[in-house]
Amino acid sequence: MLIAVTNELAHTLRQTVLRLARRVRAERADDAMSDSKLSVLFQLANEGPRTLGSLAESERVTPPSMNRTINALVEQGFVTRESDASDGRKVVIDISDAGRRLVKETRRRRDAWFSSRLAALTTEERYLLAAAAPILRRLADQ
Amino acid sequence: MLIAVTNELAHTLRQTVLRLARRVRAERADDAMSDSKLSVLFQLANEGPRTLGSLAESERVTPPSMNRTINALVEQGFVTRESDASDGRKVVIDISDAGRRLVKETRRRRDAWFSSRLAALTTEERYLLAAAAPILRRLADQ
DNA sequence: TATTGTTATACTCTATAACTATA
DNA sequence: TATAGTTATAGAGTATAACAATA
Secondary structure, eight states: OHHHHHHHHHHHHHHHHHHHHHHHHTOOSOTTSOHHHHHHHHHHHHHOOEEHHHHHHHHTOOHHHHHHHHHHHHHHTSEEEEEOSSOTTOEEEEEOHHHHHHHHHHHHHHHHHHHHHHHTSOHHHHHHHHHHHHHHHHHHHO | OHHHHHHHHHHHHHHHHHHHHHHHHTOOSOTTSOHHHHHHHHHHHHHOOEEHHHHHHHHTOOHHHHHHHHHHHHHTTSEEEEEOSSOTTOEEEEEOHHHHHHHHHHHHHHHHHHHHHHTTSOHHHHHHHHHHHHHHHHHHHO
């Protein structure tokens, strides 16, 4: 009985999460910005400057692939590329002011999309979601 | 006060939803199957046979792009392509038995991933998520 | 000799433009 | 003439293999 309920809940939550994610992801500050580039910008904004190899690893792409992504972002003025002072083999990628503005604007729009939908709920429903949020958060972080 | 709470909740839920979706999407029955192809298979499994143009529209890609996706799926044996009996311009795409098996197996694996995580929660936490699920569902469907 | 990044090349998925077949 | 689909061609993002620079 418990197992059946858990499986059904898992099914519903999975569908819901995938659908919501699709909607949220569609909300960008700049429609010309691809998911892969935006993801790099969010990483740099959250965790500070990184080497190319480190970015490639955490985005799970190869170094040549990340190199191309970074080239495009440098050309667009959203990141900077500098050699590491202490190890000449490395290059350090950092987000620019324009990059930060783009990240901020994208976050704002995505949050706004969600907020407008939450505002249409009853107070009780919002309380419920507020209680559920940290549990979902733990699932995602596992 | 309400607005601040709603905004923070929106922010947390957005982050959580995106992160969970990334994890769920990584669970596939066949790693050689791209998101775009899998999405078409899920549509056909859920809603029955469709024309090429109708699939292109609901997946928000162009007809030539969908045509290529369908060609690949036909070659792999996951869908069939037939001309419409009543209108020779149209082609009708349907899922094959192999396609259905792939969809089923992918669903099973994704559900299993979620189920195993839900099983680690307390009974109360699961109740909370079960109550929150339909609310999230409504947000996604809006 | 190992590590870090880059260049060369190819494959997949997407698009727009032009074409064919049918209504 | 309009609609449904296909073919031709190009751009973005990814990969592997080979190369260059530095440790």
